[in-house]
Amino acid sequence: xxxxxxxxxxxxxxxxIAAEPIPMEYFVKPPAYASPLISPDGTxxxxxxxRGDSDVLAVLRVDDLSIVxxxxxxxxxxxxxxxxxxxxxxxxxxxxxxxQFASPAPxxxxxxxxxxxxxxxxxIHYGTRAAAEATKRVGNRRFSFLDPLDGDDRSVLMxxxxxxxxxxxxxxxVRVDSMTGKWRVLDKAPQENCTLALDEKLEARFAxxxxxxxxxxxxxxxxxLLWRNGEDRWVKVPVxxxxxxxxxxxxxxxxxxxVEADDRKKPAHLGTLDPATGAFTKLVADEIxxxxxxxxxxxxxxxxxxxxxxxxxEVTMMNEDHPDAQLYLALSxxxxxxxxxxxxxxxxxxxxxxxxxxxxxxxxxxxxDRKEGKARFLMANREALDPDRMATMLPLSFTSRDGLxxxxxxxxxNGKEPKNLPLIVNPHGGPMGPRDNWxxxxxxxxxxxxxxxVLQINxxxxxxxxxxxxxMAYGQWHTGIMHDIIDGTRYVxxxxxxxxxxxxxxxxxxxxxxxxxxxxxxxxxFRCAYGYVGMYDAQxxxxxxxxxxxxxGERYLDRAFGKTREEQIAMSPITYADQLKLPIALxxxxxxxxxxxxxxxxxxxALTKAGNPPEHxxxxxxxxxxxxxxxxRVKLYTAMLAFFDKHIGPNVKDxxxxxxxxxxxxxx
Numbered sequence: 001x002x003x004x005x006x007x008x009x010x011x012x013x014x015x016x017i018a019a020e021p022i023p024m025e026y027f028v029k030p031p032a033y034a035s036p037l038i039s040p041d042g043t044x045x046x047x048x049x050x051r052g053d054s055d056v057l058a059v060l061r062v063d064d065l066s067i068v069x070x071x072x073x074x075x076x077x078x079x080x081x082x083x084x085x086x087x088x089x090x091x092x093x094x095x096x097x098x099x100q101f102a103s104p105a106p107x108x109x110x111x112x113x114x115x116x117x118x119x120x121x122x123x124i125h126y127g128t129r130a131a132a133e134a135t136k137r138v139g140n141r142r143f144s145f146l147d148p149l150d151g152d153d154r155s156v157l158m159x160x161x162x163x164x165x166x167x168x169x170x171x172x173x174v175r176v177d178s179m180t181g182k183w184r185v186l187d188k189a190p191q192e193n194c195t196l197a198l199d200e201k202l203e204a205r206f207a208x209x210x211x212x213x214x215x216x217x218x219x220x221x222x223x224x225l226l227w228r229n230g231e232d233r234w235v236k237v238p239v240x241x242x243x244x245x246x247x248x249x250x251x252x253x254x255x256x257x258x259v260e261a262d263d264r265k266k267p268a269h270l271g272t273l274d275p276a277t278g279a280f281t282k283l284v285a286d287e288i289x290x291x292x293x294x295x296x297x298x299x300x301x302x303x304x305x306x307x308x309x310x311x312x313x314e315v316t317m318m319n320e321d322h323p324d325a326q327l328y329l330a331l332s333x334x335x336x337x338x339x340x341x342x343x344x345x346x347x348x349x350x351x352x353x354x355x356x357x358x359x360x361x362x363x364x365x366x367x368x369d370r371k372e373g374k375a376r377f378l379m380a381n382r383e384a385l386d387p388d389r390m391a392t393m394l395p396l397s398f399t400s401r402d403g404l405x406x407x408x409x410x411x412x413x414n415g416k417e418p419k420n421l422p423l424i425v426n427p428h429g430g431p432m433g434p435r436d437n438w439x440x441x442x443x444x445x446x447x448x449x450x451x452x453x454v455l456q457i458n459x460x461x462x463x464x465x466x467x468x469x470x471x472m473a474y475g476q477w478h479t480g481i482m483h484d485i486i487d488g489t490r491y492v493x494x495x496x497x498x499x500x501x502x503x504x505x506x507x508x509x510x511x512x513x514x515x516x517x518x519x520x521x522x523x524x525x526f527r528c529a530y531g532y533v534g535m536y537d538a539q540x541x542x543x544x545x546x547x548x549x550x551x552x553g554e555r556y557l558d559r560a561f562g563k564t565r566e567e568q569i570a571m572s573p574i575t576y577a578d579q580l581k582l583p584i585a586l587x588x589x590x591x592x593x594x595x596x597x598x599x600x601x602x603x604x605x606a607l608t609k610a611g612n613p614p615e616h617x618x619x620x621x622x623x624x625x626x627x628x629x630x631x632x633r634v635k636l637y638t639a640m641l642a643f644f645d646k647h648i649g650p651n652v653k654d655x656x657x658x659x660x661x662x663x664x665x666x667x668x
Contacts, residue, residue, distance in 0.1 A: 001283070002329075005314040006337055006358075006438070026384040027446040028633035033381060036355070036365055040347035041087040044068065044115045045378075053097055053628040054078045057090070059115045062351075062367065065378065069117035077107060083145055086153035088115045091123065091145065091178055100626025101429045101509040101533060102594045108142055110158075112178035123181045143176070147202055150347070154178050157186075159196050169193050173204045190226055190234035197248040200255045200301075206248050206275075207234065212552065219555035223247065225259070227275040238278030246273060246280070249294055252302040260291055265468040270294070270306050284308070284316045288407070290464045292437075297324040298345035298352050304328060309464065310407050311395025312438045313339050327352075331368070331375070339439070357381075359393035359411075362440045382442070389414055391448035393438055398491040400484050404460060404472075408488050409436055410497065411444045411454040421453040422502035422648045425489050425518075425526070429509035431461040431473045431481055432560070450641055451650065455492060459484035474559050477513070478571040482521045485514055489525060502648035506530040506640070508626055509595060516573035516603065519582055528583040528647040530640055533625050535595045536603040538568035546593040577606035584614045585643045587636055589623030615643060 030050030037046045045060045049070075055078040057071040073079055073094055082092035091112045095104040110124035124143045140163060147157040154177055161171040171194050173187040187204040189196055199205035207226040214220035225237040225246045239246060243261040249270060250258045261280050262268040269285040284291065289308035295315070297304055304325040305317045315332070319325055324342075331340045335356045343353040350370045357363040363381035368374070394410045412418045424447055428436050436456040444454040458465065459481045461473025473481060485505075492498045505515045505526050512534020519526045535541050538561045547553035561568045569575050584607060588600035597619050604617050616639055620632050627633050646652070 001317055002320065003314060003316040004332075006312040006339060022385065022389065022449050024446065024634055024637055025630065026382070027442045027449070028637065029630045031362065031381040032379060032383065033365065035082065036353050036378075037082065037084055037344050038062065038346060038351060038353045038367070039084050039087055039115065042346040042351045043087065045353070046082055046084065046090055046115075048079065048082065052630060055080065055097075057082050057092055059090075068115055069113075071113055071117065071120075073111075077109075078104065080104065080106075081145065083148060083156075085112070085148040085156050085178060089113070089119070089153060089178065090115070091156060093143075093145075097624070097628060098593060099533065099589060099624035100628065102625040106142070108140075110143055110176075119179065121179060121181065123176060123178055125181075143174075146173070146196075146198060149175075149202075157198070157202060158183070160185075161195070171196055171207075173198075194226070197251065199251050200253050204228065205251070206257075208247060219552065219559050222264075225275075229276065237273070237275050240278050240280050243269075243280065246278075249291075250296065250301070250303050253299070254302075256302075258294070258303050262467065265466060267291075267308075267464075267466040270303075283318055286310065286314070288405075288465065289314075290466060292464060295328065295342060297322060298342055298349055300344065309437060311397070311409075327368070327370075334375070353378075357440055358387070359439060360390035361387040362442070385445070389449075390440070390445055393441070393444070394418070395438060396491075398488055400460075400487045402480070402483070404484070406457060406459060406484050406488060407465070408455060408457040409438060410492065411441075411448050411456070413448045413451055413453060416451075416453075418453070418497045420499045421497060422451065422644075422650075423453045423455055423489070423492065423498035423504075424644065424648075425455045425457075425485065425503065425505040427457065427459070427485055427505070427507040427511040427514035427518075428462070429507070429511055430463075431459065431477065431510045432470055433461075433463040435462040435464045446637060447641075447644075450645070452644060452648075453498065455488060455498075457485055457488040459488075475562060475567075477510075477560065478517050478521070482514065482518050485518050486522045486525060499648075499654070501654040502527065502652065504528040504530065504644055504648050506532070506644075507534070508532040509534065512536075512595070513573060516580065516584075517576070520573065520576035520579050523579065523581065526582055528585075528643065529580070530585045530587075530643060531600070531603065532587045532636075533589060533592055533595050534573075534586075534599060534603075536572065536599045537574045538572045540596065540598050540602060542568075544596040544598055574603055574606050577603070577612075578610040580607065580610070581612060583643070583647055584612065585616050585640070586614050587618035587620070587640075589625060589627065590619050590621045591623065592625045594625040 033047040035048045045062050047058050049056050049058050054076050057079040059068040077094045079092050080095045082090050085091055094107040094109040097104050112123050113120040141160040144159045156176050158174050158176050159171055160174045162169040169192045171189040172185045174183045174185050176183040189207045194207040194209040196204045197206040205228050208223050211222045223245050226234050227237050228234050242263050244264045245262050246259040249260050257273045259273045260268040267290040269282050270291045271280050271282040284306040286308040289310040292307045292309040294303045295305040304319050304322050305315050308314045338356045338358040341355045345352040352368040355365050365378040366375045391411045391414050397407045400406050428434055435458050447454050493500045507515050512531040515529045515531040519529050542548040586600045588597040604614050
């Protein structure tokens with residue numbers, strides 16, 4: 001096997017700074033495309049197009065990229081998850097966006113349409129009567145796409161599952177007619193709360209079955225893998241030590257089963273599985289990073305490489321004799337220091353859609369023709385942004401005060417050396433599960449284009465570093481995580497990268513929480529703080545948020561915040577409003593269900609009462625958990641950048657040296 005890493009050096013940040021700044025609108029407007037898929041015969045290209053608070057599905061002719069048809073759903077719903085099911089027919093599902101920092105909410109609906117817009121049909125109606133051949137039951141099934149059934153121009157295989165919280169939540173394998181919406185049950189999972197995985201014959205061969213409670217009775221996710229053996233019986237796959245669970249990653253065309261093997265502590269490993277014995281053969285393992293993604297052959301069946309990503313992506317090849325693996329290696333060499341992504345190919349495999357991106361390149365789309373041996377450029381994702389003028393994202397790592405190795409990214413303004421820079425510390429959301437990644441980030445690029453370095457820290461709780469690392473976030477929002485953020489900031493100060501007198505903190509969602517809590521933990525470190533759609537009061541989150549409105553969400557909050565009122569008060573930033581003496585600004589969406597605007601209003605009121613009113617408060621009408629509309633983003637970032645420029649910009653004189661860290665905010 002061959003492994004290589006995208007390597008960046010400090011030399012990459014050198015360059016010339018343009019006289020005029022890049023207009024803000026170029027950064028905040030949506031990208032040109034997402035999820036590009038070529039039709040099986042190579043005639044059409046289907047792409048998702050972001051229109052702010054909703055997405056549409058555009059079908060283009062591959063030859064000249066002319067628009068054939070644009071599909072749009074009513075009532076502000078977005079089109080997502082599109083798949084070609086024949087040379088001219090697609091299926092897609094619907095969702096509603098609830099903000100930049102929150103996962104979209106699926107509506108459960110599925111639709112089908114021909115490339116030219118004809119024969120449009122609603123196929124699945126969530127929560128309404130569904131036509132069925134083998135059953136007359138109705139209910140709240142959620143359908144997910146499994147396979148387009150080559151050779152059948154109208155039917156597909158899907159999984160139909162009831163929500164896990166419902167009694168008798170058995171997942172069924174169904175064949176769905178995209179013209180009539182009728183569906184027929186072919187098979188079903190062996191027990192409740194399972195997903196199904198198909199084998200090379202498109203038969204239900206594996207069931208990944210879940211529980212949401214660990215041995216300590218805490219809200220948690222645990223799974224076991226079941227296999228339908230040669231006797232047509234479902235049996236549990238034995239797990240070989242030191243692993244605790246297997247998760248199916250792929251079943252190749254030759255029947256080889258690829259799984260992620262997880263000990264529920266360290267990062268998972270990728271390898272092959274003998275389901276009869278539970279024997280696991282390790283292929284890719286990283287002691288720091290989980291498997292970030294698996295790169296498959298162009299038919300989507302055979303894994304050819306795995307990617308780990310503690311810092312910059314590291315690619316380990318598998319099945320190197322596969323022709324698609326050879327093609328991937330060749331394309332990667334043609335785009336040095338960039339990451340190549342296979343999208344899909346025509347049915348005969350002769351024409352392939354692939355993309356490339358990097359920390360400076362927002363993304364480009366290409367069509368590769370095997371017969372010609374050439375790649376044709378199709379489109380750029382953000383044509384107005386010149387990669388040569390973008391900032392470089394440098395991976396780094398440091399050791400926290402309790403000995404934990406933490407990984408981070410430093411974005412350095414174009415043309416600047418990483419020395420004595422004004423710095424914006426930008427914690428990500430979550431905190432359990434999400435993480436920062438190497439690659440193009442329009443928000444950090446916007447901040448860097450105005451002269452600010454940006455530090456993004458994958459603190460404890462971040463996903464991608466093993467379950468034990470992620471679980472460290474529970475009960476440590478205001479202690480361990482804040483220490484990681486503070487220690488990372490001091491790390492870049494000690495190395496002369498950041499000017500200690502010109503550091504602000506800004507984040508959205510949990511990042512907004514951190515923007516208020518970190519200065520309470522270390523009052524001398526930051527010169528200003530900007531909280532965006534943040535969570536500031538545990539009681540408001542329990543009573544007002546969509547998380548607190550479900551049993552599972554309430555159990556999650558109990559584990560994350562602590563079950564007692566005293567624990568919840570101690571971890572709430574609003575408790576420490578009288579200790580926040582630095583300049584503060586706040587912003588929220590008026591319709592945010594995840595971190596309701598009551599958080600921002602309460603925080604502003606508490607700061608005002610403490611004698612430190614926010615310099616500005618934006619409560620944006622119509623926006624939710626992160627702003628979507630470009631005009632609202634321009635308003636937000638105009639105010640934000642003016643705030644940063646006022647406090648750490650080039651005309652601000654340096655102040656006193658940063659004092660020693662405070663390890664805990666004083667409070668109840």
